[in-house]
Amino acid sequence: MNINAIFQFLVPKESKFFPLFIKVAENLLEGTKVFKELTLEKNPENYNNHIKIIKEIEQKGDILTHDIFTQLNSTFITPFDRQDIQELTSSMDNVLDYINSTCQRIKVYKPKSLPIELPKNADIIIESAELIYFSINNLKSYKNYEKIKDACIKINSLENEADDLYHIAASALFDNEKDPIELIKIKEILQTIEKVTDAAEDVSDVLKTIIIKQA
Amino acid sequence: MNINAIFQFLVPKESKFFPLFIKVAENLLEGTKVFKELTLEKNPENYNNHIKIIKEIEQKGDILTHDIFTQLNSTFITPFDRQDIQELTSSMDNVLDYINSTCQRIKVYKPKSLPIELPKNADIIIESAELIYFSINNLKSYKNYEKIKDACIKINSLENEADDLYHIAASALFDNEKDPIELIKIKEILQTIEKVTDAAEDVSDVLKTIIIKQA
Amino acid sequence: MNINAIFQFLVPKESKFFPLFIKVAENLLEGTKVFKELTLEKNPENYNNHIKIIKEIEQKGDILTHDIFTQLNSTFITPFDRQDIQELTSSMDNVLDYINSTCQRIKVYKPKSLPIELPKNADIIIESAELIYFSINNLKSYKNYEKIKDACIKINSLENEADDLYHIAASALFDNEKDPIELIKIKEILQTIEKVTDAAEDVSDVLKTIIIKQA
Numbered sequence: 001m002n003i004n005a006i007f008q009f010l011v012p013k014e015s016k017f018f019p020l021f022i023k024v025a026e027n028l029l030e031g032t033k034v035f036k037e038l039t040l041e042k043n044p045e046n047y048n049n050h051i052k053i054i055k056e057i058e059q060k061g062d063i064l065t066h067d068i069f070t071q072l073n074s075t076f077i078t079p080f081d082r083q084d085i086q087e088l089t090s091s092m093d094n095v096l097d098y099i100n101s102t103c104q105r106i107k108v109y110k111p112k113s114l115p116i117e118l119p120k121n122a123d124i125i126i127e128s129a130e131l132i133y134f135s136i137n138n139l140k141s142y143k144n145y146e147k148i149k150d151a152c153i154k155i156n157s158l159e160n161e162a163d164d165l166y167h168i169a170a171s172a173l174f175d176n177e178k179d180p181i182e183l184i185k186i187k188e189i190l191q192t193i194e195k196v197t198d199a200a201e202d203v204s205d206v207l208k209t210i211i212i213k214q215a
Numbered sequence: 216m217n218i219n220a221i222f223q224f225l226v227p228k229e230s231k232f233f234p235l236f237i238k239v240a241e242n243l244l245e246g247t248k249v250f251k252e253l254t255l256e257k258n259p260e261n262y263n264n265h266i267k268i269i270k271e272i273e274q275k276g277d278i279l280t281h282d283i284f285t286q287l288n289s290t291f292i293t294p295f296d297r298q299d300i301q302e303l304t305s306s307m308d309n310v311l312d313y314i315n316s317t318c319q320r321i322k323v324y325k326p327k328s329l330p331i332e333l334p335k336n337a338d339i340i341i342e343s344a345e346l347i348y349f350s351i352n353n354l355k356s357y358k359n360y361e362k363i364k365d366a367c368i369k370i371n372s373l374e375n376e377a378d379d380l381y382h383i384a385a386s387a388l389f390d391n392e393k394d395p396i397e398l399i400k401i402k403e404i405l406q407t408i409e410k411v412t413d414a415a416e417d418v419s420d421v422l423k424t425i426i427i428k429q430a
Numbered sequence: 431m432n433i434n435a436i437f438q439f440l441v442p443k444e445s446k447f448f449p450l451f452i453k454v455a456e457n458l459l460e461g462t463k464v465f466k467e468l469t470l471e472k473n474p475e476n477y478n479n480h481i482k483i484i485k486e487i488e489q490k491g492d493i494l495t496h497d498i499f500t501q502l503n504s505t506f507i508t509p510f511d512r513q514d515i516q517e518l519t520s521s522m523d524n525v526l527d528y529i530n531s532t533c534q535r536i537k538v539y540k541p542k543s544l545p546i547e548l549p550k551n552a553d554i555i556i557e558s559a560e561l562i563y564f565s566i567n568n569l570k571s572y573k574n575y576e577k578i579k580d581a582c583i584k585i586n587s588l589e590n591e592a593d594d595l596y597h598i599a600a601s602a603l604f605d606n607e608k609d610p611i612e613l614i615k616i617k618e619i620l621q622t623i624e625k626v627t628d629a630a631e632d633v634s635d636v637l638k639t640i641i642i643k644q645a
Contacts (some may be wrong), residue, residue: 174540319597323601395610
């Protein structure tokens, strides 16, 4: 417990942050669902339709992140540690950034086909985003902290699942793909999509920190 | 406004940081100009002359960064938040680091030719460094904050320009380059140069934070 | 000197952190030694035996890191700045993470042979880990700070050595390797192993910060 935490016992908490956090988590969840649609798209000529929507969602996320940072810098009392608010916001923003980066690589590299593991990756990412959304919605009330803890454990295990999936996909790629340029394209798409779940795990790490401090 | 900010109202501000910030920004601007010369160099045998100078500038930047951190750790009252000083310094250092990394890749990979977009990239980077230099020079006086805000908006739009340039360059590369090893070389040079403007945007984010807090 | 530092003069320091730091440094050193064994392994079929052990060491490191963070979040008075404890822990964890990432790339990419520079890299990494272990063991007593400073200088020069080694290895690779897929494999292994010494330098940067603040 630090100085900031002491003040929090003395002064009513500001609650304007929670509606913004929820908007960020909602927007992220929306992005993961559009990404799933992209991974199921049969016609490569339609990829850019989905990619364009994800880009817009990512830009909306940037604006929300900026709003939270502006609030943070002009607010004396915060519902929890300033740095934790900053890291929670940045880490959620990172998840969306890596989804968008994956899409941008698909757009620029134009691979002959997407990695066959990608829809499974999208499912893992959607589930992680749902758990983040659930946690953010329950963050306001101490009595829900046990549920958030469980959600964080689940996010961690999804990250391990994504990690295993990456290893399977990359091994298959290096075993089978003989065209070096196609190999480069798919390797980089797989490496970027793997960072999405890493970033989701970072969100769960911040959530765990917030819960421990408030306990 | 936080605890540190309260102290700042009570105690005269230390000003030894500003001359050091200015030196860092000057050194960075110098680095971007040498980088432009490299991108215009016709004879690949002369690349290393420019690359060597950039390496020296980068090492000078490391020493200045180290000086600021030493000052910071032994100073009780700082002109603005300790963490913001740390991030402002690190982020300016990162811009130069990525310029140097781009050069090191050119040196090690020895591509047959440099990407044709590189001089345009260099122009964007010089303009960003000029805006950073301008902002740092105006940071000492509150009445200039509106001008810094405008500079930050311009740095952001330069980052978008660099991003578009990267997409055009990388798309052309993947469309046209049939030699996979040349493709790898140019791809990594383009990816590194793009991080330079990302890092410049990080500088503008810290500048904006400092301005909001002091307002 | 900040608020936290003032409290530290008034209240006896908690010392439960030091045994945990030592365990982290020991575990890291252990990991570097197993990595050396991997680099000397003649039979590629045995690579995975060493890689599996390093993975276990990395997971043990994660648990220790988590323990320190939990302690940190529930402790009012810390032996030095909270953020420095956090960064010291994370940075040691990163060293091990990059060793593990290097191994995972070897496992997934199955290169025809490992880069010939790798045992030399392993020596540099072991020496860095020994210096970190030495520093952590001496961190409790002010009178050892001069020795830690010397260790940090040595870690920095080892980073420069690793950097030179990377440039030699990568230049040779791009000069000689004509198979683009083998080139990709070795390039990425070299890039990851280079990050290990960068991460060790980050550890030494935090150590230096801690020493300056306590002085």
